[in-house]
C-alpha cells in the first residue's frame with residue numbers, strides 16, 4: 346500500500362486581514378483550498394470544500410469517486426450560499442492528492458479546480474503537475490499568449506473555474522507516477538505568486554525535513570511580500586505500490602477519443618451486404634454526424650460565454666448586477682440564462698460602470714464575470730467614498746479609462 350508522511354502550514358500573510366485558505370492532510374488525502382468571496386465568506390467556502398471532500402472521499406474508491414467528492418463539495422457550497430444570501434458568490438479553488446484503489450495497490454491521484462497548484466519534487470528538481478484554470482493560462486493553451494507573457498499578464502489571477510459558482514464544475518483529475526522519496530507540494534497562489542520555481546524546489550526538497558520545508562516556504566513567501574494568504578501541504582512518499590496504467594493515462598489525456606472509437610461507426614456497415622446499402626448507410630451516418638456537429642458547435646458557442654446584466658426580482662425591488670450564461674441577445678433558439686445574482690446593487694456602480702454592465706461584454710467563465718462584477722462594485726465604492734470631486738469629473742475620468 347502506498348504510504349506518505351506530511352506536513353502542513355497556512356498563514357494569513359502580511360496584507361490580508363483574514364485567512365480564507367483551508368488545508369487538510371492525513372495518510373490518504375491532502376487538500377489545499379483557497380476561498381474567495383465578499384463579506385468574509387471565502388473561508389466558509391474553503392472549509393466546506395475540505396469538509397465535503399473528507400466526507401465523500403472513499404477509502405477503496407476509484408478516480409471517478411474522487412472526482413465525485415469534488416463535485417459534492419461544489420454542490421454543498423452552492424447550497425450553502427442559496428440558504429445564506431450574504432454568502433452569495435463565494436467560491437474556492439481546490440487542489441488535492443488522494444490515494445485511489447487499483448488492482449495492484451493504491452495510486453496517488455491529483456484533482457484540481459482553480460489556480461492552487463500541485464508540484465512534484467524528485468532529487469531537488471520540481472515539475473508543476475496542475476494547469477491553472479485562469480484566463481491567462483487558458484489563452485496560453487489556445488496559443489494566444491506565451492508562458493512568459495502569461496506569467497505577468499493582468500488576467501493571470503482571473504479564474505475560469507472555481508467551486509461554488511457553476512453547478513457543472515469539471516475538475517482536472519489525473520494519476521501521478523511517483524517513486525518512494527518523491528515529494529508532492531500542494532499550495533495556494535499566495536505561495537506560488539511570491540516564489541520562483543527555483544526557490545520552491547530548493548526549500549521544499551531534502552535535506553530539509555517536511556516540517557522545516559513548509560515553515561521555510563511560508564516564511565519566504567512572507568519575506569517576498571506576503572500579499573495573499575499562504576498555504577502549503579507537503580507530502581513525501583515512503584512506499585508507492587501502484588503506477589498509473591497506460592490506458593488510464595491515455596483516456597485522461599484525450600477524453601474526446603474515448604467516446605469516438607472508429608469501430609463504433611464501422612459496426613453497422615458490416616451488416617450491409619450490397620454496395621448501395623454500404624454507400625447509403627455511410628451517407629446517412631455522415632449526414633447525421635454533420636447535423637450533430639453543427640448543433641454541438643452552435644450549442645457550444647451559445648453557451649460558452651457569460652456576460653453581466655442587471656436583475657430585479659420584482660418591479661419594486663432594487664436591481665442587482667447579475668451573471669448570465671450564453672451570448673447577449675441569444676443565438677438561434679439558445680437564450681441566455683440567469684446563473685448568479687450577485688450581492689452588488691446596480692445603482693451603487695458608477696454611471697460609466699453601469700454602461701459597462703449593459704455593454705454586453707463577454708467573459709470566458711462565470712467566475713471571470715463574477716470577478717468583473719466585484720471589481721466594478723469595488724470601483725463604485727472607491728469613487729463614492731474616496732474622492733471629493735464632482736460626479737461629472739468622476740464620470741468623465743472613468744469613461745476615459747480603457748477597460749481591463
Ligand code: MG
Nearest residue numbers: 379534535573
Ligand atoms: Mg490566494
